[in-house]
Amino acid sequence: MGLALLIVAAVLFLFIAVVLAKTIRIVPQARAAIVERFGKYKNTLSPGxxxxxxxxxxxxxxxxxxxQVVSFPPQPVITEDNLxxxxxxxxxxxxxDPVAATYEIANYIQAVEQLTMTTLRNIVGGMDLEETLTSRDEINTRLRGxxxxxxxxxxxxxNRVELKGIDPPPSIKDSMEKQMRADRDKRALILTAEGERQSAILTAEGQKQSAILTAEGDRESQILRAQADRESQILRAQGEGQAxxxxxxxIHDGQPDQSLLAYQYLQMMPKIAEGDANKVWIVPSEIGKALEGLGSTMNDLKGIPQEVEGPLKRVDMGPSEPKVPETGGTSGSSNAAVQAAIEEAAKAANPGRARAESTERPQGDAE
Structure with missing residues (x-):
């Protein structure tokens, strides 16, 4: 009897547990549960x-x-240019709408996949390969719509449709790589040419600026050189004028006369004989008379007196010039020096006559 009651209690407890399990349903967050009564839709359970x-x-x-995010495997699509x-x-x-997703379509994921493939073939079929590769945004927008x-x-x-990858055939890939390489080479050549052009322009501008600066430097140098030459000529002229x-x-301080001119003439005679064209030089015996005639000829020169009477008036040269002392016996000493030079020249030209005069002179002195 006790065992039977125990079995009944266990069965009753199990029945109550099953009823509670069938009665209480917990729905997770962001989920929706579809409830059917006798196979017909009754209501939708909310989370909790x-x-x-x-x-x-x-x-x-x-x-x-x-x-949800669903990625579909690659699907072959033919473009307008049959690629x-x-x-x-x-x-x-x-x-x-969970009710519509449950009763309007058997498998909505598969339905979305098939609809995506058919729509994509329709859209890409109206584009060529280049347009397909460059119009992803347009394809995504049309496909999503x-x-x-x-x-x-x-x-x-x-919410969103994305083209994860577009893979053309291998031959098209090779052609595209060659085209891309050619485009890059062309851009590289264009950039190189532009760089060379800019370099040539900058070089020409630099040479132009250099030529301009060189010309300006030459002009300033010529101007400075001309100024220096002018000042040099002015200083040279001033120096010559002062000399x-x-x-x-x-000359004024020396007070020259006819005897001094004759003495200068005697000093110039050896220099006259030094010329290359002078092969023979003859000194006449009447050199004394010639010198006397020269002196008499010099008497007629204007501005040169026969004898100087006292010192002439000194030309004022300024306080920096040294003063020459005035002397009264200049004329006599100059005449004596000239006479002595004439006698020595005559003796050198005619030694015999000089000896004769030397023998006759004591007699005259004695008389």
Missing amino acids: LNIVVPFIDKVRYVIDMRE VVSIDTVIYFQVT VLDEATGKWGIRV IQTVFQA
């Missing part, structure tokens, strides 16, 4: 603790309400 009628209500599906390319797509979608419109009645919203003035002053 929910109570259903056991053995009558049944949770058929639990729908994920979060945004086959493989395109990978990625779809971002979200279930907005078609998918969003078709999946709206399924309770699905397509002439000094010589003229010295």
Whole structure:
């Protein structure tokens, strides 16, 4: 009897546990549970603790309400220029109506995949290869518009469509690489040419500036050289003027006469004989008379007196010039020096006559 009661209690406890399990349903966050009563849709359970009628209500599906990402395998697509390319797509979608996603379509993921492939073939079929490779944004926009419109009645919203990869055939890849390499070589040549042009322009401008600076330097150098020559000529002329003035002053200080001119003539005679064309030089015996005639000829020269009477008036040369002392016996000493020079020249020219005169002179002195 006690064992029977124990078995009944265990069965009753198990029945209560099963009833509670069928009655209480916990739905996770961002999920939606579809409840059916006798195979017909009854309601949708929200996240949290929910109570259903056991053995009558049944949770058929639990729908994920979060945004889902589905990547489809590469699919061959033919472009307008009859080239086959493989395109990978990625779809971002979200279930907005769990009832429609449950009862309007059997498998909404497979339906989205097939719809994506057919729409993609339709869009890419109207483009050539180059346009397909460069128009990803346009393809994504058109594909999203078609998918969003078709999946709206399924309770699905397509948020974003991305082309993960577009792979052309290997031969097209090789051609594209060659074209890209040619374009890069062309750009490199263009950049090199532009660099050489800029270099040539800068070099020409530098040479121009250098030539301008050189010309300006030559002009300034010539101007400075001309100024230096002018100042040098001026200083040289001033020096020559001062030298002439000094010589003229010295002549006035020396008080020259006819005897001094005759003495200067005798000093110039050896220099006259030094010429290359003078092969023979004859000194006449009447050199004394010739010198006397020279002296008599010099008497007629204007401005040169026969004899000087006292010192002449000195030309004022300024306080820096030395003063020459005035002497009264200059005329006599100059005449005596000239006479002595004449006698020595006559003796050298005619030794016999000089000896005769020397023998006759004592007699005259004695008389």
